[in-house]
Amino acid sequence: MRGRRALRSRDRGSVSIWVVIFTFTVIVLLGLVVDGGQVMIAKSRAADIAEQAARATEKRVELVPTDSIPAGIAAMVVFDGARPAAANAAAMRDAIASVATGEVTIASRDAVLDGLAIRKGNYFGLASGDPVAEGRDFEEVAHAVVERLLAEPREVLTLLRGADAPELGPLVAELAKRHPELEVDVQDGGQPHYPLLVSAE
Numbered sequence: 412m413r414g415r416r417a418l419r420s421r422d423r424g425s426v427s428i429w430v431v432i433f434t435f436t437v438i439v440l441l442g443l444v445v446d447g448g449q450v451m452i453a454k455s456r457a458a459d460i461a462e463q464a465a466r467a468t469e470k471r472v473e474l475v476p477t478d479s480i481p482a483g484i485a486a487m488v489v490f491d492g493a494r495p496a497a498a499n500a501a502a503m504r505d506a507i508a509s510v511a512t513g514e515v516t517i518a519s520r521d522a523v524l525d526g527l528a529i530r531k532g533n534y535f536g537l538a539s540g541d542p543v544a545e546g547r548d549f550e551e552v553a554h555a556v557v558e559r560l561l562a563e564p565r566e567v568l569t570l571l572r573g574a575d576a577p578e579l580g581p582l583v584a585e586l587a588k589r590h591p592e593l594e595v596d597v598q599d600g601g602q603p604h605y606p607l608l609v610s611a612e
Contacts, residue, residue, distance in 0.1 A: 473500035478540050480602070481512035481571070481610035511565070513538040513556040515549065515607040534606070549577045553607055554585065560611040561590060569596045569610045576606035 473496045477483040486503035494502070515536045518529045527542040529535045535545040536556035544555030557568065568586070572579055579597055586595055600608060 471496065473497060475500050475503045475507070477507055479512040479514060479537075480605065481514070481569070481608050482507045482510060484571075484608075485510045485512075485610060485612075509612060511539055511560045511563070511611045513543075513560050513609040513611075514605050515553050515556060515609075516605050518545075549606065550582055550585075553582050553609075556607075556609060557582075557586065557611075560609060561593070565593065565611040567594045567596060567612045569598065569612075571598050571600035571602065571608040571610075573600060573602045573604070573606045573608070579607075 534552040538559035
């Protein structure tokens with residue numbers, strides 16, 4: 412009996428780890444996308460790959476898909492290895508549902524995404540997966556993304572600065588003027604391809 416309990420406990424932990432692994436798989440695949448015209452296709456493929464991997468294992472797997480890198484981070488933050496997989500998956504889904512996310516990246520080619528013309532080499536921003544701005548000025552694009560996320564009341568805004576990204580001081584100063592009640596948390600993420608990742612809670 413004791414041996415069976417120990418086995419079930421180890422299995423439960425293994426399944427919990429699988430939850431994080433498959434969530435992270437989607438995040439990594441999305442992180443490789445820098446071509447605005449292929450974003451939606453890549454997201455669909457990432458989800459398909461995760462589902463196929465989940466079906467390939469004999470263990471019970473809780474798949475927690477995300478549609479952005481910040482949402483995936485929010486999900487992983489609430490993961491607790493001491494909880495059963497189902498409880499972890501529920502908590503992770505709740506975290507994803509409660510956060511609004513955005514990204515600023517650089518277009519690798521000319522494209523049109525949901526009616527927004529995107530030019531190669533320009534910044535373009537997405538808010539909750541929707542393209543909202545494009546241009547050469549990083550601050551203008553970043554402001555457009557942030558303001559879209561703050562259209563609903565939010566208490567905390569997290570800015571994750573990417574590798575070789577412009578300084579965020581001017582953006583933070585402007586946010587302090589426009590939204591003095593907002594708590595702004597700036598972190599140096601160092602992520603490639605995305606000069607800025609944003610989450611609002």
